[in-house]
Amino acid sequence: MSSVPERPPARGSVLYDPKIRAVAYQILLIAVLGFLIYSAATNAIENLRAAKIASGFDFLGVTAGFDINQKLIYFDGAVSSYGRAFWVGLLNTLLVGSIGIVLATILGFLVGVARLSPNWIISKIAKWYVEVIRNLPLLLQLVFWYNAVLKPLPEPRNSVQITGLRFGTPDFMGIVSLIAAFGVSYALYVGAERIGRNDTERQIGKIIAALVAAVGAWFLLPNIGILRGTETGLFFLNNRGLYTPEPIFSGTAYILAIVLILGILASVLFRRWAAKQQAATGRQYPVGLITLGFIVALPVVTWLILSVVGTNPVTFAYATQGRFNLTGGLQIFPEFVALTFGLVIYTAAFIAEIVRAGIMAVSRGQTEAAGALGLRPGPTLRLVVIPQAMRVIVPPLTSQYLNLVKNSTLAVAIGYPDLVQIFAGTVLNQTGQAVEVLAVTMAVYLTISLVTSAIMNIYNRRVAIVER
Amino acid sequence: MKKTIASIAVGVVAAVAATGAYAQGQSTLATVKARGQLACGANTGLAGFGVPDAQGTWTGLDVEACRAIAAAIFDDPNKVRFVPLSAKDRFTALQSGEADVLIRNTTWTMSRDTSLGLNFVGVNYYDGQGFMVRKKLGVSSALELNGASVCTQQGTTTELNLADFFRANKLKYEVVAFASADETVKAYDAGRCDAFTTDASGLYAERLKLANPDEHIVLPEIISKEPLGASVRHGDDQWFDIVKWTHFAMLNAEELGVTKANVNDMLKSENPEIKRLLGVEGNFGESIGLTKDWVVRIVKHVGNYGESFERNVGEGSRLKIKRGQNALWSKGGLQYAPPIR
Structure with missing residues (x-):
């Protein structure tokens, strides 16, 4: 066999070597870019200095001096810095963004599915919703909602109220008597089942048992400390917002939190185990009831025990009428409601169309095959159509999420203190450091968007079809 | 990707050039x-x-x-x-x-x-900063505004003086800040706030824009030098x-x-x-x-x-x-x- 002939050495200079040339061009481009950015930055700094405009980030530590109404973390203009104002604004933006995304997704899916409904009225309503909402400028909608939310509401003096008894700390004897009442009721129920000679008697026995439980609860609950006092306003609605009782956590609250987390964990594990059992043996367990027990009953019992033995982990502060406003309680601002509402309504119209497109992309044969297997329309949609539609839905859905967060900057029009209003508005104006403030603000929105889209990409990979 | 970077660079340069234009011209x-x-x-x-x-x-x-x-x-x-x-x-x-x-x-x-x-x-x-309120609230002095909601325009000395005034007098308040004077006045007129604050000259000027100017009074206190x-x-x-x-x-x-x-x-x-x-x-x-x-x-x-x-x-x-x-x-x-x- 002849040996492979040696390749002749490349002719000509290295200048013509395509590989080297490619690398050289890349390096050149990077160098030019680097120089441009460097000279741009130094030019900006020099000009700012020449114009005697303060520069740098020292201002972040300076006391802000102005106040903010909606704040998720402590903020007091007298002592808090511009840096802290930044965090307040950022958290307000994230609050609207996250709540908005969740609600817009739910509403968007409902409307998207409704548009495909065989019910003529439902599908037409969904169609008109989409056509009207997505064709009106968002800014106008926000201003509309703000005035629609604000104007019809009464003044604080004439607040709409939901009254009731206030929560208090249960006492030991009260709980014993409550348990006794329910015990008697349960005994009656079981007794009726055993002793009853015919259906009518058994039914009567059960009704008596239920009455005993209801009457017991009715008389005992207000008198054992769980509910206290006379009827007073719990929720208030007026043109300053919605006031709800504010939970105040005491030292033992962490035990309640741990129990709640354990309950959720236990119910998740139980659900998995039950699903496995059902797949293996076909036996079904009362999953819903047991989940309810873990997540609701367990914490409630813990709360009762903690209240009787130690201190009540959660008490509530209620709003009361002051001279101008209600004081105390948790205030949900009309600006927040209007912004969230406007963003959700607007974005949901787009999501609905994406969902409709996704569902229509699933071939009709899938639905027919599910029908042939005996699945009802509900489970067909849930188990067959939506999972396949998700592959089409997720990428454009990501864009809508990004839009929602970016659109939240229109908050500035209705006085909601988001990042742009607080930081790129008030802080920029007070410090005059436009370059730094805007660079930081843009970096924040870029980060939020990139993180959102990274999470959605991971999710997309999970729902994407697995090629075999 | 290359295009993106290039366009970002061009954008930055343009922005900076705009900032610098006056300094050298x-x-x-x-x-x-x-x-x-x-x-x-x-x-x-x-x-x-x-x-x-x-x-x-x-x-x-x-x-x-x-x-x-x-x-x-x-x-x-x-x-x-x-x-x-x-x-x-x-x-x-x-x-x-x-x-x-x-x-x-x-x-x-x-x-x-x-x-x-x-x-x-x-x-x-x-000028000096003052407050305007609805007559029917029965307020005759800014010192009675404890617990009130106050509408103001953001990015002004007004916003800062407001905070100083309420702090100095140990009063509580809720600030609602808007980007433009028009939005601020509209929100006050709609009842979002009990009081509207700006420079006294501005209070008289803006009062003309309200639905019923006669239902509002300017309080006597001037809380700042403007x-x-x-x-x-x-x-x-x-x-x-x-x-x-x-x-x-x-x-x-x-x-x-x-x-x-x-x-x-x-x-x-x-x-x-x-x-x-x-x-x-x-x-x-x-x-x-x-x-x-x-x-x-x-x-x-x-x-x-x-x-x-x-x-x-x-x-x-x-x-x-x-x-x-x-x-x-x-x-x-x-x-x-x-x-x-």
């Missing part, structure tokens, strides 16, 4: 002359100070201060382009060269004068002098009794002060890059400070504000101009 006076127009940062609409009327003609005390500068330079008070600016955007507009001068009821404070890259030239209106004045960019002393002395010329004209009506007769006056003011004697206009008759131009087209005040915010206007602190020093006020000599 020619003098502001030369720029204004070449443009044939003065770019004046004005309020988006504050009755009496700066507001376009139904025909789109700008009127107001601040607006006439701009017209006076244009008159001094071009002998034509209409060679002004008004750039309507919100409180939040005004300084950036001046810094970036979008406006040559900012005369927009802007409070002169130390931080603004020193760290924003601009210089205040003087005070064309001595010297409102014109400002220019750092680094052009000639331009600084022009804006400053235009203001002083209007004050001196009032003090010496030179008015729009009698300015031509005054040219024949024997009073040496009037002679110097109107350029009959000396060469003061040319020393700041203008002409000898610069004050004649100002007074002929716009009038003196007192005339402008009466016409826009005083007895001759809907606002009916008294001269008070804004009277000349010789009449018990604070307005005082250095002499032209």
Whole structure:
């Protein structure tokens, strides 16, 4: 066999070597870019200095001096810095963004599915919703909602109220008597089942048992400390917002939190185990009831025990009428409601169309095959159509999420203190450091968007079809 | 990817070039002359100070201060382009060269004068911050506002004074801040707030916009010093002098009794002060890059400070504000101009 002939050495200079040339061009481009950015930055700094405009980030530590109404973390203009104002604004933006995304997704899916409904009225309503909402400028909608939310509401003096008894700390004897009442009721129920000679008697026995439980609860609950006092306003609605009782956590609250987390964990594990059992043996367990027990009953019992033995982990502060406003309680601002509402309504119209497109992309044969297997329309949609539609839905859905967060900057029009209003508005104006403030603000929105889209990409990979 | 980076770089360079443009360019006076127009940062609409009327003609005390500068330079008070600016955007507009001068009821404070890259030239209106409330609340003093919601415009000294006032008096309040004055007033009118706060002059002006102006009162407390004045960019002393002395010329004209009506007769006056003011004697206009008759131009087209005040915010206007602190020093006020000599 002849040996492979040696390749002749490349002719000509290295200048013509395509590989080297490619690398050289890349390096050149990077160098030019680097120089441009460097000279741009130094030019900006020099000009700012020449114009005697303060520069740098020292201002972040300076006391802000102005106040903010909606704040998720402590903020007091007298002592808090511009840096802290930044965090307040950022958290307000994230609050609207996250709540908005969740609600817009739910509403968007409902409307998207409704548009495909065989019910003529439902599908037409969904169609008109989409056509009207997505064709009106968002800014106008926000201003509309703000005035629609604000104007019809009464003044604080004439607040709409939901009254009731206030929560208090249960006492030991009260709980014993409550348990006794329910015990008697349960005994009656079981007794009726055993002793009853015919259906009518058994039914009567059960009704008596239920009455005993209801009457017991009715008389005992207000008198054992769980509910206290006379009827007073719990929720208030007026043109300053919605006031709800504010939970105040005491030292033992962490035990309640741990129990709640354990309950959720236990119910998740139980659900998995039950699903496995059902797949293996076909036996079904009362999953819903047991989940309810873990997540609701367990914490409630813990709360009762903690209240009787130690201190009540959660008490509530209620709003009361002051001279101008209600004081105390948790205030949900009309600006927040209007912004969230406007963003959700607007974005949901787009999501609905994406969902409709996704569902229509699933071939009709899938639905027919599910029908042939005996699945009802509900489970067909849930188990067959939506999972396949998700592959089409997720990428454009990501864009809508990004839009929602970016659109939240229109908050500035209705006085909601988001990042742009607080930081790129008030802080920029007070410090005059436009370059730094805007660079930081843009970096924040870029980060939020990139993180959102990274999470959605991971999710997309999970729902994407697995090629075999 | 490469394209993206390149376009980002181009964007950054363009942005920075825009920031830097004014710092290296020619003098502001030369720029204004070449443009044939003065770019004046004005309020988006504050009755009496700066507001376009139904025909789109700008009127107001601040607006006439701009017209006076244009008159001094071009002998034509209409060679002004008004750039309507919100409180939040005004300084950036001046810094970036979008406006040559900012005369927009802007409070002169130390931080603004020193760290924003601009210089205040003087005070064309001595103001102070006050509160307006609905009469039916039965409030007679700002000290009774404990627990109230207060509407204000963001990015103003008002926002800061408000915080100081409530803190100093150990009162609680809820601030609701809006980007523009219009939104603030609308929200107050809709009942979002118990009180509306801004400079006292602004309270009287904005009250006219409310649905039922008679249902609202301005509380007696003035909680701050708000010297409102014109400002220019750092680094052009000639331009600084022009804006400053235009203001002083209007004050001196009032003090010496030179008015729009009698300015031509005054040219024949024997009073040496009037002679110097109107350029009959000396060469003061040319020393700041203008002409000898610069004050004649100002007074002929716009009038003196007192005339402008009466016409826009005083007895001759809907606002009916008294001269008070804004009277000349010789009449018990604070307005005082250095002499032209």
